[in-house]
Amino acid sequence: MTDAATAEPARVPSPAPQGLRAHLRAAFVVFHVAAVLLAAMPAPDGGMKRAAWKDRTVQEEFAAWTGRLQGLGVEIEQPELEERLWTLAVAWQGGRQQLLRPFQPYYQYAGAWQSWRMFVAPHRYPGRLHIDLRRGGTWETIYVARDPDRGWLGRQLDHDRMRSVIFRYAWPQYGRAWRHWCAWVAAQAATDFPDADAIRLRYWKARTPSPDEARSGAEPPGQWIRTRTLALPDGTPLHEPEPDGADPADNGDDGDDDGDDDAAEVP
Amino acid sequence: MNPWRRLVAMLAETEPGSVQALFRIAIGLCVLGAVGTVVVAGLVEPLWVDRTFGGYRDLGRGPWLVAWLGGPTPRVVWGLVAATLASGTLLTLGIGSRGAALVALQGVMGLTWLNGHAGGSYDELLANALWLLVLSRSDATLSLSCRLRTGAWTDPTARVASWPRWLMVLQLVVVYSSTGFQKVSSYWVPGGDFSALWYILQQPSWQRVDMRWAAPFFPLTQLATALTWCWEISYPLVLATFWARRGPDRANGLRQLLRRLDLRRPYALFGALMHVGTLLLMNVGPFSAITLSFYLTLWHPDELRSVGRRLRSWATARPPAPAPPSPPGRTGRPAA
Structure with missing residues (x-):
């Protein structure tokens, strides 16, 4: 293949356009490129929550990096690394916000905002949503995420936008939104199951299986988190005894935070 | 020529409009899919309407457009959904594309920013694409507009500015x-x-x-x-x-x-x-x-x-005909 075949056709020399419009166009393109590149700079953004940093997935990342740094001869312990990273992240976020401030109207009205933290780390301890219903004094499971046999409300709960909601609410910083979401699900259940007197929503938080565990069929241990039990049909919270394996520190009623839109990484 | 003048000259380059038109059609379909599937799943009101009116979450006044229209009530939200789907259709068909892209952009941002828990990076990427289509004359060919103007669906003589396409490439690289x-x-x-x-x-x-x-x-x-x-x-x-x-x-x-x-x-x-x-x-x-x-x-x-x-030519088992040259751009130079 010759150069001529792979290059663009020859240019026909012409004078540069001189009009004001051409210069304004160039200024706009420079502005747009600057706005895009600055916003796309790596940043922890919504991940700046101490509670989120205490999640086991995040803690394991810190542990792995501490080990690596120690392997390279750096004398550092995990709490120190975490503290240093927190200080650095706070400073970085502050500087970034200053840089982006002049562009905010452009991001807001032209939709030029950039945020590409997609699958930056696998969530090793994700929550799988379970919904149970009580009828005649007996609990039955009516929804389990990705279980084709227990798919009540699946058309809505399995939609990608509802998956984002469900993914987020397994994190601790969404207490109020989680409670409101549970109340909405309870209202749907009250319509679909008029003979039920209670609904329970909770996540099974377990380590994702390694390839060996998946081959052998072993189930990694886990625990119930964020359990909410509501009376039907009115949706009043019930204080049920914690089920076996529940985390007593995480009863689904913690915090009054609605959670940042961007606090958990969603593709 | 100094760098600024070189840039000014480069941004004056034009090219046939087919690639930006295909991008327009693809993004128009993405708008219809992104909003249409929410309608089909029955999730418009649960996700995008305030809890006071049947949604699951307190949404406040919403982003600027929703607040200006009166807040996340069913009437406002369904109005935005209808406007977004209509503009997505016009964008796909290619009529009034810049205006359609602007309406779709504001509709997508208005709806998806209402409840940021119920979305992902794809909402931002869709908004990025729609803004670039506002900047592009993407209905010059492969469009209803072209059909009405020339009597044909395509116009091989139509030329559009190249720089919106370059910004599309940059966006992909940045992502x-x-x-x-x-x-x-x-x-x-x-x-x-x-x-x-x-x-x-x-x-x-x-x-x-x-x-x-x-x-x-x-x-x-x-x-x-x-x-x-x-x-x-x-x-x-x-x-x-x-x-x-x-x-x-x-x-x-x-x-x-x-x-x-x-x-x-x-x-x-x-x-x-x-x-x-x-x-x-x-x-x-x-x-x-x-x-x-x-x-x-x-x-x-x-x-x-x-x-x-x-x-x-592969489908018809005939050797390809020689390519007719593109009509020259404003600077006489086909773009990269």
């Missing part, structure tokens, strides 16, 4: 490289066991079905993890191809090598495989469809036309 630079997890980076994709596939939130069956293919997921990480952080190299192609015909050294390698091809092939794999195995909304729409813009309209001609 991949920015996400790559942020993949600092020990599961992604060299020195670990490259198990990120295996564990991501095991996350119940995004998988289509239970993925434990993939255990025998773990080494393949390790290879895919390593390749994905390298591919993302090195994606800016694609821009080097554009730099090389803009040089003089008789280039030497690095420029010549880059022209011959044409990194767009391997990078696009790997990306397409990755997105198809994601589509098959995971449900992450319309992200793959929107991103793949940007791939069209990696190629100059003349290159796409050449591929089309080759495909036609």
Whole structure:
């Protein structure tokens, strides 16, 4: 293949356009490129929550990096690394916000905002949503995420936008939104199951299986988190005894935070 | 010529409108899919209407457009949904495309920013694409507008500014490289066991079905993890191809090598495989469809036309007809 075949056709020399419009166009393109590149700079953004940093997935990342740094001869312990990273992240976020401030109207009205933290780390301890219903004094499971046999409300709960909601609410910083979401699900259940007197929503938080565990069929241990039990049909919270394996520190009623839109990484 | 004047001259370049038109059609369909599936799933009011009116969450006054229209009530939200779907249709058909893109952009932002818990990066990428379509004369060809103007669906003489397409390419490069630079997890980076994709596939939130069956293919997921990480952080190299192609015909050294390698091809092939794999195995909304729409813009309209001609001749088993030259652009120079 010759150069001529792979290059663009020859240019026909012409004078540069001189009009004001051409210069304004160039200024706009420079502005747009600057706005895009600055916003796309790596940043922890919504991940700046101490509670989120205490999640086991995040803690394991810190542990792995501490080990690596120690392997390279750096004398550092995990709490120190975490503290240093927190200080650095706070400073970085502050500087970034200053840089982006002049562009905010452009991001807001032209939709030029950039945020590409997609699958930056696998969530090793994700929550799988379970919904149970009580009828005649007996609990039955009516929804389990990705279980084709227990798919009540699946058309809505399995939609990608509802998956984002469900993914987020397994994190601790969404207490109020989680409670409101549970109340909405309870209202749907009250319509679909008029003979039920209670609904329970909770996540099974377990380590994702390694390839060996998946081959052998072993189930990694886990625990119930964020359990909410509501009376039907009115949706009043019930204080049920914690089920076996529940985390007593995480009863689904913690915090009054609605959670940042961007606090958990969603593709 | 000083750098500013060079830039001004470069931004005056034009090209046939087919690539930006195809991008417009693809993004129009993505708008219809992104909003239409919410309607079909019966999720418009649960997700985007305030709790006072039947939604599940307190949404406050909403983003500026929703607040200006009266807040996230059913009437306002359904009005925005209708306007967004109508503008998505007009964008796909190609009539009043800049206006349609602007309405679709404000509709998408108004709706998806109402409840940021119920969305993802695909909402931002869709907004980015729609803004670039506001800047582009994307209905010059392959559009109802062209049909009404010329009596034909296509207009090979129509030329549009090249710079919106270059910004589309830049957007694609930014998406991949920015996400790559942020993949600092020990599961992604060299020195670990490259198990990120295996564990991501095991996350119940995004998988289509239970993925434990993939255990025998773990080494393949390790290879895919390593390749994905390298591919993302090195994606800016694609821009080097554009730099090389803009040089003089008789280039030497690095420029010549880059022209011959044409990194767009391997990078696009790997990306397409990755997105198809994601589509098959995971449900992450319309992200793959929107991103793949940007791939069209990696190629100059003349290159796409050449591929089309080759495909036609292959289908009819005849040698391809020689390519008619593109009408010259404003500067007389077909763009990169």
